[in-house]
């Protein structure tokens with residue numbers, strides 16, 4: 001298998017221009033956590049040669065890094081200044097069964113990778129200040145910049161976040177960093193039905209106490225408070241009063257470990273079963289979680305009901321009928337499309353955008369929207 | 379602006395008739411004296427009455443009007459309340475304005491999923507008013523929130539004083555129902571968090587009416603904080619004030635707002651509002667939120683940070699009245715400046731660390747042009763609003779002010795910032811786009827515009843320099 005590892009944006013541009021002319025497909029690979037290279041036709045284009053932090057200004061809350069920079073390197077750098085990426089990107093290697101080197105910042109942005117704190121702090125796409133990229137013709141392009149507020153022209157930074165390498169190759173991203181909360185505290189309530197859990201979460205989130213994450217797993221609701229010590233203490237007291245039931249508490253490292261587990265989906269390591277990711281209206285999360293549990297398998301409800309992870313053998317067509325947004329994260333032998341089909345008008349616009357960015361259709365062929373994404377094979 | 383299309387002007391009556399056939403009688407304005415009300419937005423230096431104004435009451439009526447314009451090849455200018463400071467809603471003589479301000483229904487409130495679904499003609503403030511009894515609010519709060527509409531906010535991806543903590547429109551928008559140029563209706567996003575496919579919503583937000591007309595939106599809502607309190611900090615020079623901003627941001631305290639006022643602004647405000655601000659070259663207003671004890675804790679942290687920089691004054695509000703007094707001057711700043719004469723309000727953004735140097739540069743340019751400038755802005759995110767004072771009745775003064783403004787914006791870009799943080803490009807900054815973006819960076823944007831609007835009928839002559847957009851407008855754009 002041919003594997004390109006360009007060392008500069010210019011080298012990458014020349015490579016792509018050539019692939020464009022010869023209409024030769026490429027599979028874009030960051031850290032390789034997704035493990036999709038085997039299922040998409042084409043030579044591998046690795047971004048790992050484009051690595052390194054370009055600039056980090058803690059006083060401006062901005063970090064600029066080349067796309068192939070390992071996430072772990074970035075997180076280590078930020079923690080020296082007590083900062084973090086607020087959207088809490090996961091490391092899904094265990095779940096995806098790939099023992100790759102670990103996520104890169106470009107891969108994180110390309111899938112809009114966001115963990116439990118999305119509930120309070122927004123998704124990866126909400127923290128991107130600007131990008132550099134090379135499109136399917138080999139053009140080196142820029143959008144946005146390095147400042148927090150920027151409405152100059154069309155916002156391609158958000159469009160590229162979550163485009164899964166189907167529009168352009170990201171080469172550099174500017175991201176907003178945030179101070180890391182000194183204290184993490186978890187309040188957990190057990191023995192709940194999905195409906196009761198949903199009600200409890202809604203009650204906690206209707207308060208101004210900034211619950212930073214809310215999950216439901218195996219009858220237990222976990223709510224997280226983060227911030228300076230005195231603030232967490234006073235909010236804890238108020239939440240306990242509001243909940244008025246038996247609450248288990250986890251602090252410090254115990255709390256952090258618990259949330260790392262939810263973030264990295266530790267309960268979904270069974271490689272023999274498919275793993276699905278479903279996004280629904282938060283209010284509908286409980287009913288869907290209930291239904292999926294009845295079908296047999298493991299279910300985790302995150303983002304206060306808005307995100308459901310399901311590991312199980314249920315029929316893909318049934319899953320997609322329950323939640324049209326369903327995305328197949330781990331195949332485990334299934335040949336069904338990874339991404340859902342899009343509504344008519346939307347699908348035409350998406351296809352048109354791919355045509356604009358990548359006229360010869362060389363990037364990640366068929367991963368999203370194309371024939372593979374359009375219909376269910378099963 | 380390009381010359382109006384004579385073929386369209388010739389068919390004026392036919393266009394009026396075709397629109398009248400698909401709209402209720404009170405939904406179409408064609409009388410010249412009534413059209414004049416729509417000849418400009420808040421950038422009043424430029425005016426031009428449109429061919430007609432359409433004021434639909436439903437998505438279907440918007441789509442019907444769009445179909446007529448599309449069939450007849452007529453340009454369309456989307457309009458909300460017309461408060462754009464960038465000429466974003468400025469008509470051309472051969473265009474039809476489609477105004478969405480009569481689409482004013484609240485369609486759904488889902489407190490459990492924490493969103494509100496509205497028609498986009500509702501004003502920004504009325505959304506928060508609707509939410510108040512339930513203990514929630516909608517975070518983006520442009521100063522124009524009493525008048526401006528959600529449609530315009532989406533069009534410009536507007537911000538406000540509170541966006542330091544809560545983000546701008548794009549961070550608080552979950553879905554949009556959009557009428558495309560053909561009249562086809564599509565939905566971007568949805569009531570669930572995040573898109574299943576490409577982030578069309580992110581692309582649409584801030585597209586300045588270039589891609590379609592938004593008629594409905596789902597907005598993320600937040601529980602109202604328990605309280606908020608400002609402090610006022612005066613400094614002996616701009617550099618130290620800028621340093622204080624950077625240190626606060628770095629410290630981990632997350633204020634909801636950090637506002638900056640310079641000496642010219644303070645002088646005007648003092649004369650107008652008698653806010654009792656200290657006499658010094660730079661004042662910061664920092665507002666924090668939370669329960670009383672949380673506020674105390676944050677203010678103590680800010681006091682410590684500021685104290686290390688020897689402020690001229692550190693004024694804490696201990697009551698509602700004192701809080702109002704601190705905000706009084708800031709809130710009256712635009713009014714105060716208005717009394718001094720005509721002004722241009724710029725919107726460039728720079729990295730926070732470049733604030734002092736940029737302020738110094740603006741001062742030098744002010745001396746060079748012989749025009750006074752006052753600075754009052756959202757310092758926490760580096761979003762500057764220099765107000766250039768000029769005399770509209772003095773020949774050449776507007777042009778001089780515009781040239782001065784262009785130099786300031788170029789300086790912002792050179793400092794690592796951008797031309798516009800929240801007001802949009804419109805016609806005001808159209809010809810400066812080349813200062814921020816290279817030809818190919820602009821080309822890909824125009825290729826996307828051509829995908830949504832192949833004949834370039836939507837919001838003509840805005841955002842992209844006319845020379846650069848000419849091949850696209852002629853249907854020959856793209857490198858393909």
Ligand SMILES: Cc1cc2nc3c(=O)[nH]c(=O)nc-3n(C[C@H](O)[C@H](O)[C@H](O)COP(=O)(O)OP(=O)(O)OC[C@H]3O[C@@H](n4cnc5c(N)ncnc54)[C@H](O)[C@@H]3O)c2cc1C
Nearest residue numbers: 028030031032033034067103104106107110113165169170
């Ligand atoms: C179908 C599918 C959907 C997924 N959805 C999610 C999700 O919603 N949230 C989540 O957290 N994780 C998701 N993942 C897992 C994701 O791969 C990992 O989270 C990983 O951390 C991403 O980092 P990486 O560097 O390992 O990227 P990789 O796994 O190497 O790549 C991930 C995707 O991004 C593309 N990509 C990588 N780098 C670039 C670049 N520089 N420019 C353009 N495209 C690039 C790849 O082509 C691939 O499609 C998904 C995986 C798959 C297979």
Ligand SMILES: Cc1cc2nc3c(=O)[nH]c(=O)nc-3n(C[C@H](O)[C@H](O)[C@H](O)COP(=O)(O)OP(=O)(O)OC[C@H]3O[C@@H](n4cnc5c(N)ncnc54)[C@H](O)[C@@H]3O)c2cc1C
Nearest residue numbers: 458459460461462466521527530531533536537587592800
């Ligand atoms: C005193 C004053 C203070 C201001 N303060 C702020 C501030 O703090 N922050 C800030 O960000 N802005 C501010 N503004 C600028 C302005 O209020 C915002 O840009 C606002 O969002 C415009 O809303 P509008 O309804 O008036 O839209 P308009 O001015 O009518 O239109 C704005 C843009 O959106 C497009 N548009 C309008 N309706 C639609 C639609 N239905 N579909 C698609 N596109 C559409 C228009 O074509 C135009 O390009 C201020 C303006 C004034 C006059």
